């Protein structure tokens with residue numbers, strides 16, 4: 293007896309790694325090969341007589357209907373992809389080839405499980421997307437928001453919390469928290485406490501779950517370690533749509549992705565630190581020389597265009613060297629920070645107070661109503677700086693020489709304004725020194741000139 297492939301087709305269909313489906317016009321499964329149990333967890337008897345669409349994940353049903361209609365209209369289709377829900381709840385990615393068998397009024401479809409490939413594709417796509425987000429996001433919370441979107445598309449994550457240490461001085465805190473599907477309070481504090489407890493014993497840190505009751509329902513948050521180049525930098529917590537927890541496959545994917553998220557956050561943090569130190573003075577946190585020049589150039593251009601008035605105050609602390617010499621550099625640093633804080637107090641929020649270096653500061657006052665306003669501000673600074681600076685020993689008294697320049701009166705460009713203010717400041721310093729020398733010549737009031745003495 294000659295056996296043809298066709299006569300063996302039932303055996304072949306059951307042996308195939310792909311699964312063969314026969315579906316009628318109404319979308320009911322008429323027959324299916326044995327491989328369906330391997331792919332979807334159901335035996336053929338459990339599927340036959342059921343609507344095929346009932347096994348498709350809800351988000352893919354509309355597209356699947358369109359595709360079925362195409363096949364039913366006689367088009368032979370190869371490569372359509374959709375997702376099914378496995379008997380154990382997992383989502384299975386499937387690729388189809390299908391044709392309509394008009395004689396029998398049946399759709400013949402061959403389904404291939406492509407879940408593993410799709411997971412690898414998604415892992416790669418998520419890695420690229422996270423790295424791109426790290427370049428494009430404006431700040432750390434913007435980056436977290438973008439990452440949340442990426443993870444939501446990847447595995448479904450309406451809720452996300454990030455616990456991290458944005459600056460080494462501040463310690464761990466919640467830097468991002470959102471749950472789109474839930475209005476009640478997020479378990480951020482519980483997460484932070486849990487994180488602190490695990491971070492305290494780094495060797496026992498194992499990715500874990502945080503359980504939290506919200507709206508009478510118990511939600512499970514997956515807690516993932518955020519890896520940085522030098523070790524863990526925080527934790528990422530995710531809640532899935534059902535709140536019941538992620539499948540082992542999704543957890544595996546998320547552990548991998550969490551390392552990328554950790555690297556992206558760390559990169560962003562380093563970038564922000566670099567940007568900050570390029571523009572701000574480390575000691576006082578004021579804008580530095582570079583940022584000041586940028587601001588004054590813009591301010592002069594604006595004042596020229598709007599025909600408004602600018603004030604530039606050049607402030608140099610008097611006899612600052614003596615503070616360092618007598619009290620040490622740390623006391624000098626503390627004094628410079630105090631001077632910076634007092635100068636900021638004297639300025640409006642729209643003004644710029646910057647440290648040019650050493651004991652030299654500048655104030656850029658925009659939109660002055662009258663020329664006298666700049667001198668008034670200088671008087672205020674002198675009075676404020678004249679207040680004693682408390683120290684562990686005796687209070688310190690400092691003074692400052694201040695030079696004022698006005699736009700447009702003293703110059704219509706940055707260089708001339710700076711030269712004018714600088715020259716005025718030195719003139720004040722010279723005359724102060726002359727007065728002091730004369731006083732000392734008279735043998736009087738050396739206490740008044742000694743910054744350590746308590747004189748003004």
Ligand SMILES: Nc1nc2c(ncn2[C@@H]2O[C@H](COP(=O)(O)OP(=O)(O)OP(=O)(O)O)[C@@H](O)[C@H]2O)c(=O)[nH]1
Pocket residue numbers: 575608609610611612613614616620621622623624625628649650651721
């Ligand atoms: N503590 C501390 N000292 C600094 C810093 N930067 C510069 N200095 C010191 O500040 C002092 C500045 O001194 P000068 O401006 O030259 O002199 P002065 O004693 O203020 O004298 P006059 O300006 O002529 O009144 C120098 O001794 C610098 O070493 C800093 O960041 N911290």
